[in-house]
Amino acid sequence: MAYVISDSCVSCGTCEPECxxxxxxxxxxxxxxxAGACVSCGTCAGVCPTGAISEE
Ligand code: SF4
Ligand code: SF4
Structure with a gap:
């Protein structure tokens, strides 16, 4: 399953270069x-300051 970003995202941009x-x-x-490109490594979820990223 791919990871998804919820509406808790504040568009800080921290996750983008980490993928x-x-x-x-x-x-x-x-x-x-x-979702088609995500390989579910979980790296982005670990760096998001608002916890907006989780596995679908
Ligand atoms: S960092 Fe990993 S879990 Fe996050 S979008 Fe990229 S491939 Fe998916
Ligand atoms: S790190 Fe979290 S808050 Fe920042 S852009 Fe990514 S999803 Fe949004």
């Missing part, structure tokens, strides 16, 4: 994860 496959990008109102 090894470039699956995270800035969306319209918050950052988003491309």
């Amino acid at each position: 090894p496959v470039g699956a995270i990008s800035q969306g319209d109102s918050q950052f988003v994860i491309d």
Whole structure:
């Protein structure tokens, strides 16, 4: 299962460069994860200051 970003995201951008496959990008109102690219490594969830990222 891919990881997902909830509406707790404050668009700080910390997670984007940490993703090894470039699956995270800035969306319209918050950052988003491309479910098709995510390999569920969990790295992004560990660096998010608001705990907005979790496994779907
Ligand atoms: S779980 Fe890993 S592969 Fe998926 S978006 Fe987060 S850092 Fe990228
Ligand atoms: S680290 Fe968390 S709060 Fe920051 S952009 Fe990523 S999901 Fe949003």
